[in-house]
Amino acid sequence: MAVSFDSVSHEWLIRFVEHRVGDPRVIRLIGKWLKAGVMEDGVVKPTEVGTPQGAVASPLLANIYLHYVFDLWAKQWREHHAHGQVIIVRYADDIVVGFEHKAEAKRFLVDLQQRMEQYALSVHPEKTRLIEFGRFAAKNRARRGLGKPETFNFLGFTHICGRSRRGAFQLQRKSRSDRLRAKLREIKEALWRRMHDSIPEQGRWLASVVRGYFNYHAVPTNAKNMQRFRHRVTDLWRRALLRRGQKDRNTWNRAAQLAAAFLPVVRILHPWPDTRFAVNHPRWEPSA
16 A cells, blocks of 8 residues: 655644654754745745655655554554454555455554544555455465456565465565666666767666666566566667667677676575564564
8 A cells, every 4th residue: 555645734743743852943944844835837835735745854754754643553453453463564655564364454444544534644546455465365266266366566576476486385576567667768768878988888887777776676586577677778788889880780699798798697685585574573473
């Protein structure tokens, strides 16, 4: 699910900040920041609700708001209303909540919508949905004559109910296809601007771009998508070099040599989620 911040209450936000900050000068500065307004067609329009779009303090203020509106409330809800396991993951305004029992998931969603309305927030209607996901989802859906379990997107990855080579359940993550295509379009446009740079300069720049992409997306089960990304970058580089002259000397063999010389190879850099979680939380429990 995702939360819309367009209608954040300034009054509630100031009260939340005052709960931990006692300096009136900081409170006054935040109040001015909230009401700074936005400029449209050369005209400054004051903001009565919501956080200023693009302001450096907006993510911090929005996170404070959700801490009091969602985090503390969700923890209390789990402790007092849930009978099965409940796992909650939030990053900024993107939230994933896992339930052991379907009835509790439905009840939580209704209670969450009411909670958000109390503080002038709303859940995104297109990004908020209930899906059957997890270890037994495929088996249960097959028994009811349904297809494969649905997938969901979170933090740039598509999460899939998959199987390991041994046939056991495996949570698989793949880079979102739309984000991958958008990144390739961005690289293509940048390559056109750098068309007449020397090959070493282009290679060093592309290496930094690919390395940065891999540093985030190099998670287990995502190697094929990373290889696909590297292959497409190599092809874009080859096409850009072809546009520099009339003679077609940049064949695929030449492009492969350049990629081998400059672009980093595909390598999984991040551990499995359970390994990372065990390091930070020695107790393997949903409430840890």
